[in-house]
Amino acid sequence: MPKKQLIQEYINNFRRRIAMFFRPGIGMTCKVYPAETGGAILEFTLGPGVENDDTYDDSSSTITDALGKIKQRAFGGNLNGFVFHGTNVILEDNRFIFIKDDSPTQWSDRAAKEDLARIMPKPQGATP
Numbered sequence: 001m002p003k004k005q006l007i008q009e010y011i012n013n014f015r016r017r018i019a020m021f022f023r024p025g026i027g028m029t030c031k032v033y034p035a036e037t038g039g040a041i042l043e044f045t046l047g048p049g050v051e052n053d054d055t056y057d058d059s060s061s062t063i064t065d066a067l068g069k070i071k072q073r074a075f076g077g078n079l080n081g082f083v084f085h086g087t088n089v090i091l092e093d094n095r096f097i098f099i100k101d102d103s104p105t106q107w108s109d110r111a112a113k114e115d116l117a118r119i120m121p122k123p124q125g126a127t128p
Contacts, residue, residue, distance in 0.1 A: 038063030
């Protein structure tokens with residue numbers, strides 16, 4: 001499990017980078033679901049009047065146990081069969097969920113920049 005300080009630094013970097021895309025009055029919460037093995041899950045919720053706040057759930061033994069705590073439609077059934085590496089993204093309604101492994105590179109400022117690029121549309125005229 002990445003240390004809470006490393007997770008918080010990632011969230012702060014991600015929040016700093018995404019803020020330029022928000023209209024006034026739009027906020028973003030982040031709920032962190034850490035796991036003893038496998039990394040952590042970050043559930044970001046966006047919307048008008050949403051408070052900018054970060055909360056931490058109790059640690060789960062595995063990343064799939066943590067995923068079982070989150071209401072989502074991407075994965076179902078026996079979650080123990082799933083293995084996650086790198087950063088995996090779920091986009092649903094007014095939220096996005098990052099399932100991140102415990103590699104230090106997944107929690108850097110560069111990772112925050114790359115994760116933002118995965119969820120935001122590319123500007124028109126941008127080359128791939």
